[in-house]
Amino acid sequence: xxxxxxxxxxxxxxxxxxxxxxxxxxxxxxxxxxxxxxxxxxxxxxxxxxxxxxxxxxxxxxxxxxxxxxxxxxxxxxxxxxxxxxxxxxxxxxxxxxxxxxxxxxxxxxxxxxxxxxxx
Amino acid sequence: xxxxxxxxxxxxxxxxxxxxxxxxxxxxxxxxxxxxxxxxxxxxxxxxxxxxxxxxxxxxxxxxxxxxxxxxxxxxxxxxxxxxxxxxxxxxxxxxxxxxxxxxxxxxxxxxxxxxxxxxxxxxxxxxxxxxxxxxxxxxxxxxxxxxxxxxxxxxxxxxxxxxxxxxxxxxxxxxxxxxxxxxxxxxxxxxxxxxxxxxxxxxxxxxxxxxxxxxxxxxxxxxxxxxxxxxxxxxxxxxxxxxxxxxxxxxxxxxxxxxxxxxxxxxxxxxxxxxxxxxxxxxxxxxxxxxxxxxxxxxxxxxxxxxxxxxxxxxxxxxxxxxxxxxxxxxxxxxxxxxxxxxxxxxxxxxxxxxxxxxxxxxxxxxxxxxxxxxxxxx
Amino acid sequence: xxxxxxxxxxxxxxxxxxxxxxxxxxxxxxxxxxxxxxxxxxxxxxxxxxxxxxxxxxxxxxxxxxxxxxxxxxxxxxxxxxxxxxxxxxxxxxxxxxxxxxxxxxxxxxxxxxxxxxxxxxxxxxxxxxxxxxxxxxxxxxxxxxxxxxxxxxxxxxxxxxxxxxxxxxxxxxxxxxxxxxxxxxxxxxxxxxxxxxxxxxxxxxxxxxxxxxxxxxxxxxxxxxxxxxxxxxxxxxxxxxxxxxxxxxxxxxxxxxxxxxxxxxxxxxxxxxxxxxxxxxxxxxxxxxxxxxxxxxxxxxxxxxxxxxxxxxxxxxxxxxxxxxxxxxxxxxxxxxxxxxxxxxxxxxxxxxxxxxxxxx
Numbered sequence: 014x015x016x017x018x019x020x021x022x023x024x025x026x027x028x029x030x031x032x033x034x035x036x037x038x039x040x041x042x043x044x045x046x047x048x049x050x051x052x053x054x055x056x057x058x059x060x061x062x063x064x065x066x067x068x069x070x071x072x073x074x075x076x077x078x079x080x081x082x083x084x085x086x087x088x089x090x091x092x093x094x095x096x097x098x099x100x101x102x103x104x105x106x107x108x109x110x111x112x113x114x115x116x117x118x119x120x121x122x123x124x125x126x127x128x129x130x131x132x133x
Numbered sequence: 134x135x136x137x138x139x140x141x142x143x144x145x146x147x148x149x150x151x152x153x154x155x156x157x158x159x160x161x162x163x164x165x166x167x168x169x170x171x172x173x174x175x176x177x178x179x180x181x182x183x184x185x186x187x188x189x190x191x192x193x194x195x196x197x198x199x200x201x202x203x204x205x206x207x208x209x210x211x212x213x214x215x216x217x218x219x220x221x222x223x224x225x226x227x228x229x230x231x232x233x234x235x236x237x238x239x240x241x242x243x244x245x246x247x248x249x250x251x252x253x254x255x256x257x258x259x260x261x262x263x264x265x266x267x268x269x270x271x272x273x274x275x276x277x278x279x280x281x282x283x284x285x286x287x288x289x290x291x292x293x294x295x296x297x298x299x300x301x302x303x304x305x306x307x308x309x310x311x312x313x314x315x316x317x318x319x320x321x322x323x324x325x326x327x328x329x330x331x332x333x334x335x336x337x338x339x340x341x342x343x344x345x346x347x348x349x350x351x352x353x354x355x356x357x358x359x360x361x362x363x364x365x366x367x368x369x370x371x372x373x374x375x376x377x378x379x380x381x382x383x384x385x386x387x388x389x390x391x392x393x394x395x396x397x398x399x400x401x402x403x404x405x406x407x408x409x410x411x412x413x414x415x416x417x418x419x420x421x422x423x424x425x426x427x428x429x430x431x432x433x434x435x436x437x438x439x440x441x442x443x444x445x446x447x448x449x450x451x452x453x454x455x456x457x458x459x460x461x462x463x464x465x466x467x468x469x470x471x472x473x474x475x476x477x478x479x480x481x482x483x484x485x486x487x488x489x490x491x492x493x494x495x496x497x498x499x500x501x502x503x504x505x506x507x508x509x510x511x512x513x
Numbered sequence: 514x515x516x517x518x519x520x521x522x523x524x525x526x527x528x529x530x531x532x533x534x535x536x537x538x539x540x541x542x543x544x545x546x547x548x549x550x551x552x553x554x555x556x557x558x559x560x561x562x563x564x565x566x567x568x569x570x571x572x573x574x575x576x577x578x579x580x581x582x583x584x585x586x587x588x589x590x591x592x593x594x595x596x597x598x599x600x601x602x603x604x605x606x607x608x609x610x611x612x613x614x615x616x617x618x619x620x621x622x623x624x625x626x627x628x629x630x631x632x633x634x635x636x637x638x639x640x641x642x643x644x645x646x647x648x649x650x651x652x653x654x655x656x657x658x659x660x661x662x663x664x665x666x667x668x669x670x671x672x673x674x675x676x677x678x679x680x681x682x683x684x685x686x687x688x689x690x691x692x693x694x695x696x697x698x699x700x701x702x703x704x705x706x707x708x709x710x711x712x713x714x715x716x717x718x719x720x721x722x723x724x725x726x727x728x729x730x731x732x733x734x735x736x737x738x739x740x741x742x743x744x745x746x747x748x749x750x751x752x753x754x755x756x757x758x759x760x761x762x763x764x765x766x767x768x769x770x771x772x773x774x775x776x777x778x779x780x781x782x783x784x785x786x787x788x789x790x791x792x793x794x795x796x797x798x799x800x801x802x803x804x805x806x807x808x809x810x811x812x813x814x815x816x817x818x819x820x821x822x823x824x825x826x827x828x829x830x831x832x833x834x835x836x837x838x839x840x841x842x843x844x845x846x847x848x849x850x851x852x853x854x855x856x857x858x859x860x861x862x863x864x865x866x867x868x869x870x871x872x873x874x875x
Contacts, residue, residue, distance in 0.1 A: 015167055015273070015275040015325060015326070015327035015328065015353070015874075016169055016800045016874050016875060017327045017330070018137060018797050019135065019136035019137055029286075030252075030282075037134060037798055038134035038135070038137075038790055038793065038797070039790055039791035039794050040727050040731075040794045040795045041727065041729065042728070045250075045252060045279075048389055048392045048395075049391075059327070059383050061276065061327060062249065062276060062279045062874050063249060063250025063252055063279065064250070064278060064279045066275070066278065066327065066331055066389060067330040067383045067384070067385075070381065070383075071382075074382040077382060078139055081149065081356050081360065082145060084145070084148050084149050134793070137797065142856075143784075146857050147857070147858055168875050169875055172875075176855075176861060177855055177859065178855050178857050178858075178859020178860060178861055179857065179859070181859040182857060182858075182859060196875065197875060220724075222873065222874045222875075223799075223800075223872040223873050223874075224873045224874060226871055227868070236868075246723070246724055247724055247725065247871065247872060248724040249872065272874070272875075355856075355857055470867045471867050480875065489864070490862070490864045491861045
């Protein structure tokens with residue numbers, strides 16, 4: 014489940030279906046962009062079986078990579094295991110990292126999906 | 134490839150693994166739900182990098198593996214009919230039905246075609262008005278939007294010769310079923326990142342609360358997997374049990390709303406049989422009433438097929454994480470990739486196939502001695 | 514006959530004005546059953562299509578058998594049949610494969626390829642223009658490889674049987690004295706090298722395969738390897754223990770075969786496998802592993818450790834070997850097994866693929 018790979022939208026063709034010519038490291042395929050109306054030329058998106066499912070948040074990607082780069086790099090400086098643990102534990106995120114637990118969005122999409130979930 | 138290669142950096146991976154080693158003070162059992170994650174873990178050797186106390190239990194997130202045998206047999210019957218073009222993702226071609234698979238149907242003259250996208254199947258229907266084009270709509274929530282769109286477009290275009298054999302399954306009910314199982318050992322979950330790119334992760338806090346388990350939304354590349362595991366371990370060590378998003382560049386709390394809207398229109402919840410596990414209530418999707426005309430099961434009305442599982446196959450226990458593939462008595466003997474008894478040995482992400490192909494049933498020592506056995510089994 | 518890809522490279526339509534086919538050829542020149550009959554129609558194919566393309570004295574006698582002289586010594590012989598679809602693909606065609614495939618089988622056996630036979634099985638209705646293009650490609654490949662096509666045969670099967678065109682080629686070559694290579698001759702300590710990037714051919718085919726097509730610059734690596742191999746043998750002689758071209762089943766299958774034949778273990782370093790970026794991307798898209806993807810212009814070499822540098826230099830000096838790389842070594846550990854060290858520093862066993870590797874979505 015879920016072989017989805019990132020690609021760059023090079024061109025958008027509006028029509029019956031909104032099609033993007035997406036470049037995956039030199040390989041280009043036509044991809045349906047109907048599920049990502051916010052995506053524009055130049056954006057990166059994650060594609061599964063010919064459908065873009067999400068725009069890649071480039072800022073988030075860079076931040077994540079920076080975080081990964083730092084991991085383990087300080088270990089030579091650490092005196093004790095406790096310090097290592099404390100440092101690592103401080104990196105953890107809140108339950109809803111984008112803060113949306115508190116938002117009205119929750120009710121909106123809950124309605125949309127309730128009918129397909131049939132419950133909750 | 135941008136946004137892919139960077140997350141495969143071996144040096145950073147090893148540092149992250151060391152970090153996990155430092156964090157772990159007790160043994161923990163973590164399940165990755167998604168078969169794609171299983172594949173990546175085994176193929177990259179992530180499990181080899183973890184401290185001995187952490188056991189990755191491989192979950193049932195392999196839609197190929199859990200598609201009911203009866204449905205596979207129906208697919209085979211439909212594909213064998215003249216006048217039918219049967220389209221499928223490559224994954225399904227070698228899944229064994231009761232007595233054959235789609236590859237063999239193709240070999241006997243059935244028009245079976247591999248497609249990359251369900252839209253390709255719709256195109257085939259447009260180009261071949263005199264044939265019935267059937268698409269094998271298997272998958273979790275990640276694939277459902279694509280399948281939904283294909284049916285939606287077919288309806289919009291008034292296609293009379295397109296139908297879908299639907300076998301959609303849902304992750305949250307599977308997680309609940311696993312946690313409710315009496316022999317459950319799972320203490321934390323890595324939720325499937327791409328499923329969550331569609332559905333968001335708002336469904337998971339109630340599950341985390343109910344079962345008091347950490348759930349971390351995790352990606353698929355080595356660094357993403359290590360990060361997901363790291364966060365799960367931190368929560369476990371601290372006795373916490375909340376939901377975290379370790380795949381923020383792709384996943385938002387609410388998920389993809391346009392996709393969820395079309396899913397709500399095209400599908401409705403139903404009980405589903407999971408091969409090897411049994412019926413899990415409200416765990417699948419079927420076409421909703423306005424789209425029922427595109428349901429291949431209804432259009433083709435296949436009856437009289439005899440469905441029988443191999444009595445030796447323990448795929449269900451493997452899928453629930455109750456046993457490791459190597460613990461199945463048939464593993465590597467009656468059941469090999471060449472002669473699979475169940476879907477977990479066929480699917481590239483099936484735990485049994487992953488273990489077999491990547492040599493996980495051999496310890497480093499056994500690797501030295503058992504080359505002949507492996508080669509013999511593989512070259513059968 | 515079903516609609517086939519008519520993207521034809523090097524197309525050179527013959528002049529049909531003097532042909533006596535029953536159908537008005539000017540409108541739709543195609544193969545008919547009579548072309549396989551050995552009579553006037555068959556002769557016209559030979560005279561107007563095959564002879565001009567394959568021009569050489571042994572062929573022109575048009576006897577039932579080709580007659581030629583060979584220097585004394587050991588002779589190698591190989592045969593292969595080619596049924597690829599589509600017939601024309603980026604970077605090659607069934608014609609080029611048919612010549613290069615057999616040339617390469619001889620070359621990796623340590624032989625200098627000399628003469629080829631060719632057998633065509635054509636489907637009734639097959640366009641003559643496509644046949645001409647295939648024949649032209651064969652002639653070009655033969656000229657590049659410095660081999661001669663000296664005898665041939667054509668049969669025609671009824672419409673609906675035969676996928677357009679099947680080709681069999683058989684080849685004869687002279688073994689280089691003092692060279693004794695074989696899949697059973699790999700030794701512990703041998704260095705494993707590959708002559709260039711892997712997966713190009715298979716992904717070029719995939720890029721035009723119905724249902725999976727994609728746009729890219731990927732081209733098949735289809736090429737005759739006898740020149741490259743001759744350079745390597747000149748440089749290292751009997752220090753070359755085994756050579757093989759990793760065709761169907763890819764590098765993984767070939768290395769597994771040699772591991773089994775020689776009863777040794779092989780370890781490779783995954784990050785050092787040369788793979789073109791686009792091939793890697795295409796594999797990611799379809800969920801394929803480049804180690805299992807077919808090649809048609811690459812060789813793997815197993816050489817004594819002292820000779821590895823010389824072999825690498827000889828490879829890199831040749832146009833077909835510019836991206837050659839050292840990828841692993843032979844070990845006494847885990848006999849008959851191929852193990853790869855991944856970028857993560859972990860080990861994974863690379864087993865032989867069962868059947869064709871299929872695209873996946875999971």
